[in-house]
Amino acid sequence: MLAGGVLIGAVNIYLAASLLPTTVADIGGERLYAWNMTVFLTAQVVATMLVNQILSRRGNIGSYLLGFGVFALGSVVCAATPNMPVLLVGRAGQGLGAGLLTGLGFTLIYSALPRRLWVRGSALVSAMFGLGNFVGPALGGLFAQFGSWRLAFVALALTSVLMGAFVPRVLPTSDRTGTGAEAGTPLGSLLPIIGAAGAVSIAGIVSDTPTMMMLLGLALASILVFVVTEKRSRVRVLPRSTYQPGSALRWVYSTIVCLAAGVAVETFLPLFGQRLGGLPPITAGFFGAALSLGWSSSQIASSSARRERTARWLRVAGPALLATGLAVLALMQRHDAPRSLVLAWLPVLLLAGAGIGLAMPHLSVAAMTGTPDKEEGAKAAAAIATVLTLSTACGAAVAGLLVSLGGPSTVDSARCLLLGFAAVSALGTLTALRADRLARRTEPRPESGPASKAGPNSASGSNAESGSRSESVSAYGSTSEGPRGIRVEDVSEGRR
Template sequence: MSDTTTERTDWRALWETGDLARFCFVSLGILLHATNETMVATVMPAMVGEISGVELVGWSLAIYELGAIVAGAAAGRLVSYVPLRSNMAFAAVIYALGALICATAPSMPVFLAGRLVEGLGGGALVSLAFVSVERLFPPRIWPQLFGIMSAVWGVAAFSGPLLGAVLTEALSWRWAFGIFTGGGAAMALASYIVLNAPAATTRRSEAASLPPFPYAVLAVLACSIVLIAVAGVDIQPVRSSLLVAAGLLGLAAFFAIDARNPGSRLFPSRLFDWRTPLGAGMTMVAALSVATCSFTVYGPLLLTTLHDVPILTTGYIIAAESISWSIMSIIVANAPPHRERAIIVTGALMIAGGVAGFAYSVPAGATWLVLACAVLQGGGFGIAWPFVTRLIVAAAKEEERTIASSAVPTMQRIGYAIGAAVTGIIANVMGFGSGLSRETAAPVATWVFLAFVPLALVGCVAAVRIAAGMRVNRALPG
């Protein structure tokens, strides 16, 4: 009979050795990044009212996610060349600098420059937090630590909108970013006190064996997203169409180049092949990530402009989406395997229903219905995402499973960046290109959601394909 007590995590011992304090510290990077990521939506109405630039609102999320994607890919490799502690301190300084630029921005273009810098620092902090677990803690407690990090992310996603709303109403939207300036600076200074273990202050010896960094593929991705976003700033039919076409071609080139570089690829092979569970799953992730950006980017701004909904109320609504995601994930966590097909399809339908519901509830100003749609959308992600992720990883080739596990959040971030850029184009075409007012906001409130319903349905069809593939696989003998 095995001694199960040796497998338990001794939290008291971890605290006495300082390991628990170090873990709480590295998790702060996740908290800073995720809270800032979700906070910006609720400060947007006040910010646009002061510095204008409503035609650039879609960039606020797109450029933040773009910075996070690039920095997240880089940070995991840099720890082999530069000690973990130095990386963490530098990333925190970059994050604080970005927050400071945002807090003091006199115009929307300067604010967006700050968001890019923030995204670079925040994306690096998240990547380094996961690297820290692998380098600083014993393998036997990794599952518990990763579970706590997921909980930290959920708390941050919930608290970000509320924090932004409270600070905006009590003080100013600038203070919302000012707090993160202080947090990033404090984390940079504390890195040299808390991260004092040898594993955090030395470089890896096997740096020469690292795969090459994917400079070219990330540069193509960045250019593609920027081209799409630029197309919506000053709407001109020919120019904007050409920029969108160039951006879409760039995205196709991004995936093609990535597939041809097995030594440094970001995604597994047969990425969008609907004949495989992996391809259908990644299609579902991509389609639904793009389709669900509209409310995060424009929801609070539209509700405040059209219906005078208080900023704090919009913060509660966005927070409710995050809470729904977390609660539904917990509810279905132990679902039996034969229920997974139905859960994935149900989740996709819930997400699509939320997107379509926003197209009616936001223009109508029915706050309770907006809340219901937010809960529906968040709950759909909560029940579907864990099973889709597991399916994608399980369906990948054995040598590509590590890549597949990181590909899901990477695809999700790319989807958010593209979705935010496209949302900006739609909003400006429908009226925000002429400025912010009740008259210009009315058509935006419908089309910024309705335009993504077809893409949400693509996600539903991909979910059905996944379910059909699971049924076939279980029916096969052996």
């Protein structure tokens, strides 16, 4: 259920993009064509930020029913639309529903699954983004081929209703705590993020490079306003420990940003495959989805890692592998590339995508365990969806800018795009190392000395044992919370 809710939203993004040319030919509204993605992404980001407030009011089942219901209603509006303005209203409804379902997917991993399943749950849910990138264009192209774009939206609505019918049967019930409702809606945080999402989305559709750079600058300024507002606000979107000195959580989120943004290169890979490799459209489209395929498939293997040392290695190795793959692919770009070289793109893309899959589930769990407080942990889990959604939108805009900067040569555009995101991914390696270093500092260390050698039946041994069981500190939380160690008393000598 958690994975299916995320998959619906992920498929819808690319399915709608494939259908829009046919839709515009039928109902008109070409001037508003580009606003479809802007409206959807902005609504999706906003909804992910409201997950905890909705959960506190409606509980698990009520929140999921609301998410599926809003998405289905938006899809029905899209299917019955007489013109483009009404279609935009439907797309906003789809975005709100998809954002809520995406945020709930990560939040309920934290609250509804046992700790031992968090990595596997995160891997399955995260893999839906890659699977949506693969399935969405195929389904959209199929419906568009037969001119049945309205039927595609009907199919989305029916799927949402069908999944909603199973919600009461498969999801655990939860109390309506009212905590999030009493705290209020984080309007101070919402407004700058809405501005950032809107600026980024518009930047991705303009062709003028100076205007695009200005919009990206506006988006960056909006994000800075968001951070400043969050630090001072009583009602936050991100966990409190994100803004505390010495916290690894901010670096975990930064690594997720670097990984998720790298997926934006997929948008232009089919273009490069056709122009540089001479591939037919269908084959070029498959090359474009290879990154997502590597992402989705590798997460299943990565989720089997149980040792913390292995998880740390994967969190660092993932961005490094993505950066290496994109850099190698950039060097392989050339005019009239021989077929053997073009075919070699495929394993490189699969390996690059595997870098995302290796690290993402363990980064998600690192975020969830970034604070010992249960309510803050749920907020940290929901924030993963916000970070992923906003990173994807930002990545698409930056990708358009890099391609424009590399033009008019297709080879130069391809290299500029791939090397640019290779640099972003390499930055993710540094942020992952920083998170790991801070996490190691906050881990409790055993004390040395005579007292630590006390037998299991002594008072000192009992106190140490009970303390280590009852008191723990999250490796990815703030250094200002939780114990730094356990004081051992040497009762036999009457001293501490």
